[in-house]
Amino acid sequence: AQSVSQHNHHVILSEAASLELGCNYSYGGTVNLFWYVQYPGQHLQLLLKYFSGDPLVKGIKGFEAEFIKSKFSFNLRKPSVQWSDTAEYFCAVNFKAAGNKLTFGGGTRVLVKP
């Protein structure tokens, strides 16, 4: 079965530190890739997505992600985090074999200390 793994369940950082969250998926075929963010008490919001073209994609709020097909990975990065980046981050994959359904990773809770 197709699956999505996020390596870190919890990350604690200080403001201005760099952030990288790992995401790997289990399938070698065509995929669309997404990162969503969930701020405390809110719904999921789209940070960025990749479906073709330049494997380095830029999203909102200074986030970017790199698709490495050979490693089945789509890692999220931000060079300098702010306290307001405290949230839970979800990687989601749309496997072509699954049609228009998303498979989510388990999420990573990020706490940024001021």
Add this chain to the structure above:
Amino acid sequence: NAGVTQTPKFRVLKTGQSMTLLCAQDMNHEYMYWYRQDPGMGLRLIHYSVGEGTTAKGEVPDGYNVSRLKKQNFLLGLESAAPSQTSVYFCASSYYTGAYSNQPQHFGDGTRLSIL
């Protein structure tokens, strides 16, 4: 523009009771989804719909039923609630642009459901 609206936002049930969660979207999306969110497990798909009058099972459909009588509404029902169904439920919707689409899903604010 409201987007995706879920009602209620909170509910406490006793084991064996039934209830219906309502999801409404005003974006004319064809696809609608129901997920449950549990700690450390991300979001898991319960049921989904590709259009009015159609529904399909997702990853964790047992104990739930759904209906989509109108394009803008997607109802999730629990016939006989169990403590294992304590969770946060999210509804989402998306455009249909083909059998395999890159359209993102738009989420509601969630319903926090506790089963005692």
